Amino acid sequence: MSQSPPTVGLVIVSHSSDVARGTAEMARQMVGDEVTIVHCGGDPDGGLGTDVSKIVEAIDQAWSEAGVAILVDLGGAETNSEMAVEMQPAERQDRIRILNAPVVEGAVMAAAEAAGGSPLSAVQATAEELMGQP
Amino acid sequence: MSVQPTDQEAIERSVLLTHKVGLHARPSVKLTKLAKQYDAVIAIKPDDREDWTDAKSIVKVMALKAKQGVTLHFKAEGSDAESALDAMVGLVERNFDDGGD
Structure with a gap:
């Protein structure tokens, strides 16, 4: 594979920085280095929580012309991610998706799909397809 | 994409x-x-399954839950089908290059 198309970047958002880091690490080990996976979690004081500005930074780091897929765990992780997306430049916003998938399994599925150079819509579909499995 | x-x-x-x-x-x-x-x-189709599954779908392949001892059938169609099957069969024969754990 000489040419590498831009791959969708991933952002992992969890209330726990350990969960976010571990999820990113697991996806990277299982799938490989082709996909940029950025993690963020925890509040600024080191406790549980999520932080809009950290999510904004994570999206910037993961940014790819192919777009960014965000995996979130619970409640605030999703609403803060939505706010972070809204703070992105308008031309980026339709290339950022918050996926409706469990954070760990969804991250691995999304990374596996993204690694092949699949578009954002396919990455989203693959991670969300997981929910429909028996 | 149809795999039929x-x-x-x-x-x-x-x-x-x-x-x-x-x-x-x-x-x-x-x-x-x-x-x-x-x-x-x-x-891809393990022996114990009726239908073919898209070998490029991570979710579907994982859902097959194919176990040790089952025979995996691969079918390919297209200009590079031959080398694709070589690669698939080779990967399975090499135990997925898994060091084992």
Whole structure:
């Protein structure tokens, strides 16, 4: 594979920085280095929580012309991610998706799909397809 | 994308799955990543299944839960079908290059 198309970047958002880091690490080990996976979690004081500005930074780091897929765990992780997306430049916003998938399994599925150079819509579909499995 | 046979020639190969934990998460990721490197339509079917499954779909391949001792059938169609099947069968024969754990 000489040419590498831009791959969708991933952002992992969890209330726990350990969960976010571990999820990113697991996806990277299982799938490989082709996909940029950025993690963020925890509040600024080191406790549980999520932080809009950290999510904004994570999206910037993961940014790819192919777009960014965000995996979130619970409640605030999703609403803060939505706010972070809204703070992105308008031309980026339709290339950022918050996926409706469990954070760990969804991250691995999304990374596996993204690694092949699949578009954002396919990455989203693959991670969300997981929910429909028996 | 349809993985059902068409009128064009599809070629088939089979290989025994010897990996001790079967087609679990990491092997499935490796198999689908490899499959996606080929233009050919590639389908997989373990012996104990009726239907062909898209070998490029990580979710579907993992859902097969193919176990050690089952024979995996591969079918490919397209200009690079031959080398795609070589790659698929080779990966399974090499136990997915898994150091084992």
